[in-house]
Amino acid sequence: MTDENQVSAEVTLLWGLRETVRRGRKPSLTVAEITRAAVEVADAEGLAAVSMARIAAHLGNATMTLYRYVKSKDELLLLMADAALDGPPDLPDDVDWRTGLTLWVKGVLTVLRRHPWAAQIPVSGPPMGPNNLWWFDRALRALAGTGLEEEDKVGVVMGLVTFVHGELRLSIDLSASYAENPEAFGRQYGMALARVVDARRFPALSRVIATGIFEGDVPYDEEVEGAFALNLYLDGVGAFIERRTAGREGRTPDGGPEREGRSSGTGPEEDRSSGTGPEEDRSSGAEPEREDRSSGAGGRAGAAPKPPGPVGGPGGSDA
Structure with missing residues (x-):
């Protein structure tokens, strides 16, 4: 253009x-x-x-x-x-970020499971359609009270988008397969693994098999499977929020109060007796502590990436 x-x-x-x-x-x-x-x-x-x-x-x-x-x-x-994305649910004003994002994910999955074909449309660009942007906005609003910077909020939501895509496609395919042959998800699977898995080549998997976890016929439940994975992700988001906002709230990343006379000698307010204050000998190589944005849940280096949307579509414009 x-x-x-x-x-x-x-x-x-x-x-x-x-x-x-x-x-x-x-x-x-x-x-x-x-x-x-x-x-x-x-x-x-x-x-x-x-x-x-x-x-x-x-x-x-x-x-x-x-x-x-x-x-x-x-x-x-x-x-x-x-x-395919009907309007998102209205989140209560007093809802906490974790409950809000949980409701958001459940809402997206509920809507898209009515149109399972949507999972087959490729994602090739950031969200742009009216419905996609509506859902995008709702997820960002759920993070309003976290203290995160705007680009970090986008990163958290994009992680959820990745989860939704994976969960949607897997649950649709696995539910269909389970309906055709439930035994393939339980005892048959355990017997097949026991037959082919060698402990020397697959030591970790062998230990799992030895517990008998695959010997019973456990019904496949997409809600249970999805909730477990979602909670793991949100646990990581919680730790990420704590780490990102610790300094601004006068707290350390582990949640404890920040001490004034730090002996680490790597900050401008450290204990002068350490000899590594702002005017320290530069040859020591000590540098101000910085948080690595490439680490942790949703962390990114530089500007926020252009996000894919909740559903996606050809042409590089729809989610």
Whole structure:
């Protein structure tokens, strides 16, 4: 784009800013109607059934008519990816960040499981569609009272997006497989592992097998599996928030009160008896302590990355 005030074709499409080419008769369709029809076909027959010709037939129109509103199948998928995300739930004003993000994740997964085909649409850019940005905003709002900087909030939400994508795709596939053959998830699996796993080559896995954890038939429960992984991630977020905000709150990263006369000798307010104050001998190599942004949950070096969105879509603009 040569004009910085211009926006991409995907943005104009998603936000209804595109002018429809008008030739001949008055337009008989809208982008919203085409999108709804595509979602209906995908819900009933799967994403593979979606094509411009199939959607046109569903609407009772000629295929070429659709191209007056949507230029390609990629654009259609872009619209579908955003449409799959119904509006996010309103979070209570007094909810804490952990409860808020938990509700957010459960909400995203609930909505997208109604449209399992959405997990098959590739993620190729940051969130841009109205629904995607709506969900993005809700997650950021849940972190409002944490004291995190804005770029750190984005990092935390993007970690959740990664979790949602993995959880959604795995739960859809595994639930379908479990429905076909539940035994493959329990005793059959344990017997197969016992047969092929050699303790010398797979010592850690062998110790797990020896506990008998795979010998019973344990039902696959996507809610239980997802909750465990989500709690692990949120535990990490909690530690990250504590570490990021410790200095501003006058507390050390481990949660204890900060001491004034530190003997470490690496800060401007240290105990002068250590001989390593602000005017210390530079040859000692002591440098001011800095937090490595590349470590910890959600930590990043430099500016925040351009995030993928909750669902994703072709064209590099939808989540």
